[in-house]
Amino acid sequence: MLSKKTKYGLKALIYIARQSPSVPVLISDISEKEQIPKKFLEAILLDLKKFGILGSKKGKGGGYYLLKDPKTVSAATLIRVLDGPIAMLPCASHNFYEKCDDCPHEETCSLNHFLITVRDNTLNLLQQKTLHDLTGL
DSSP: OOOHHHHHHHHHHHHHHHSOTTSOBOHHHHHHHHTOOHHHHHHHHHHHHHTTSEEEEOSTTOEEEESSOGGGOBHHHHHHHHHOOOSSSGGGOSSSOOOOTTOSOGGGOHHHHHHHHHHHHHHHHHHHOBHHHHHTO
16 A cells, blocks of 8 residues: 555656646645645655655745656656555565565565565556656646
8 A cells, every 4th residue: 555655745746747847846736736735745845856856946936846757757666765665575575675574484485475476566567657657648
């Protein structure tokens, strides 16, 4: 299940991607149009800026804008930036792998094998879809 942070982050990015690329978008506009609490949105947008997805401009005519072409940013990348691992358990994760404390034999664990299959199928879909695809344009 997506966290609220990820849901709101994706909604904000979709909103920004639908706007003119040369005009920064105000937080208040995103908050109002997408029904996202402004303070929470500020923190999310700062994270996206920190990871190089968004840029910002201060002052009159300021706001947030995309640093990358929406056709080059996968849904998988956005979810990882906002939420972390895509896998349901750490033992099935590519980027955030951790051995499960309660599993003595990961190589024979049927739950691990099943969740790796789920991860691979989910990841395949998320890597194929871009921010541009999510805008519906």
